[in-house]
Amino acid sequence: MKNYNVGIIGATGMVGQRFVLLLANHPNFKITALAASQRSAGKTYTEAVANRWAMTEQMPNCVKDMQVFDATNDIDKITAAVDFVFCAVDMKKDEIKALEELYAKHECPVVSNNSANRFTKDVPMVIPEINSDHIKIIEAQRKRLGAKRGFIAVKSNCSLQSYVPAIYPLDKKFGVDKCLVCTYQAISGAGKTFERWPEMIDNVIPFIGGEEEKSENEPLKIWGEIKGDEIVPAENPKFTAQCLRVPVSDGHMAAVFVTFKNKPSKEEILSVWKEFSGEPQKLNLPHAPKQFLNYFYEDNMPQTKLNRNLEGGMAISIGRLREDSQYDYKFVCLSHNTLRGAAGGAVLLAELLCEKGYMD
Numbered sequence: 001m002k003n004y005n006v007g008i009i010g011a012t013g014m015v016g017q018r019f020v021l022l023l024a025n026h027p028n029f030k031i032t033a034l035a036a037s038q039r040s041a042g043k044t045y046t047e048a049v050a051n052r053w054a055m056t057e058q059m060p061n062c063v064k065d066m067q068v069f070d071a072t073n074d075i076d077k078i079t080a081a082v083d084f085v086f087c088a089v090d091m092k093k094d095e096i097k098a099l100e101e102l103y104a105k106h107e108c109p110v111v112s113n114n115s116a117n118r119f120t121k122d123v124p125m126v127i128p129e130i131n132s133d134h135i136k137i138i139e140a141q142r143k144r145l146g147a148k149r150g151f152i153a154v155k156s157n158c159s160l161q162s163y164v165p166a167i168y169p170l171d172k173k174f175g176v177d178k179c180l181v182c183t184y185q186a187i188s189g190a191g192k193t194f195e196r197w198p199e200m201i202d203n204v205i206p207f208i209g210g211e212e213e214k215s216e217n218e219p220l221k222i223w224g225e226i227k228g229d230e231i232v233p234a235e236n237p238k239f240t241a242q243c244l245r246v247p248v249s250d251g252h253m254a255a256v257f258v259t260f261k262n263k264p265s266k267e268e269i270l271s272v273w274k275e276f277s278g279e280p281q282k283l284n285l286p287h288a289p290k291q292f293l294n295y296f297y298e299d300n301m302p303q304t305k306l307n308r309n310l311e312g313g314m315a316i317s318i319g320r321l322r323e324d325s326q327y328d329y330k331f332v333c334l335s336h337n338t339l340r341g342a343a344g345g346a347v348l349l350a351e352l353l354c355e356k357g358y359m360d
C-alpha cells in the first residue's frame with residue numbers, strides 16, 4: 001500500500017481519540033491534520049482534549065502539540081494537508097451531511113463514522129469483509145456531487161458489527177428466515193466513561209435513542225445490491241432488535257436467535273464461521289484480523305472484558321451456539337464498539353479504499 005496523509009474531523013471525541021491511537025502507529029497513514037469544533041480550534045490537541053482523554057493508552061507524542069483546526073472554517077487548510085479524512089462528530093444530522101458533502105466537493109474523500117449519510121442511496125455503508133463490492137457506487141456518487149476525487153463512504157452502526165458478521169455467511173449458505181437480537185452495549189458507545197456518566201454504575205438503561213431502528217434497518221442496506229446509481233436495500237433477512245445500555249466500558253455483546261430456510265447442523269454452522277473471510281484478508285490489509293469470526297467452546301465465553309481486544313479489537317467473538325425451542329438456534333456475539341465498531345472499522349474501510357485506488 002502507498003503512504004497517505006490523513007486528517008481526523010472530531011479528533012477530540014471518543015471515536016476521534018481512538019483514531020488518533022490507531023493512526024499514530026499505522027504503517028501507511030500519517031496524521032497531518034486534526035479538527036473539531038470552534039471550541040477546540042486554535043488550541044493544541046493536548047489543550048483541546050484537556051481532561052477528556054478517555055483511552056487507557058497514553059496520548060501519542062506525535063499529536064500532543066498539533067494545532068486543532070475548525071472543521072468548517074479551516075476546510076481549505078485541512079484539505080490541503082491531507083489525502084483524505086476520517087469523520088466522527090457529534091452534530092445535528094443535517095449539519096453532518098452538509099459537512100461531509102463539503103469535504104467531498106473539496107475533492108477530499110471522507111470515511112465516516114456518523115450515521116447522517118448511511119441511507120444516502122449512493123453512499124456505500126461497508127463492513128469490508130461482507131460488502132466490499134458496494135464501493136463501486138462511488139463513481140455514481142462522484143457524478144452527483146460533481147467531484148472527481150472526493151466522495152463519502154461510511155461504516156455501519158456499532159451495535160450490529162457483532163451479529164451481522166456471524167449471520168451474513170450463514171444466510172448466504174442456508175438462507176436466514178428471521179433473526180432476533182438483544183444487544184448489551186458499552187457506555188463508550190455514547191462517547192462516555194464511568195467518570196462522566198456515574199449513573200451507569202450498577203445500572204442498566206433499556207433505551208438507546210435510534211439504536212433499535214439502526215440495528216434492524218442497516219443490515220438490509222449491507223445485504224443490498226447496486227442497481228443503476230444506487231444501492232437498493234434487501235428485503236430479507238428480517239431483524240428485530242432490543243438494545244440495552246449496560247455498565248461496561250467497551251464492547252458490545254448481542255444475544256442472537258435465528259431461524260433458517262434450510263436448517264443446518266451445529267457442525268455446519270461452526271464450519272461456515274471458521275472458513276469465512278473476505279477482501280481484507282485476501283488483500284492482507286494492515287487492520288484485517290487474520291481470523292475474522294472466532295468461536296469459543298467454553299460455556300461462559302466470550303466475555304466482554306476478556307475477549308473484546310481479540311486481534312486488536314478487530315475480530316468477532318462468538319459462543320454458546322445451541323438449539324432453541326422457538327427459533328432454530330441461539331448464540332452470543334461480541335465486538336469492540338470503538339475499534340471494530342467505530343474507528344478500527346473505518347480504518348479498515350479506508351485501507352480497502354486505498355488498495356482499490358479510490359484515494360489516488
Ligand code: NAP
Pocket residue numbers: 009010011012013014015016035036037038039040041071072088089090091113114115157158188189190191192337338341342
Ligand atoms: P464525542 O465523544 O461526543 O465527540 C464529538 C466530537 O465532535 C468532538 O471532537 C467534538 O469537538 C466534535 N464536534 C462537535 N461539534 C462540532 C462541530 N460543530 N464541528 C466540528 N466538530 C464538532 O462523540 P463520539 O462518541 O466520538 O461519536 C462521534 C460520532 O461517531 C457520532 O456521530 C457517533 O454517533 C459516531 N459513533 C460513535 C461510536 C462509539 O462507539 N462512540 C460508534 C460508532 C459511531 P469538540 O471537542 O471541539 O467539541
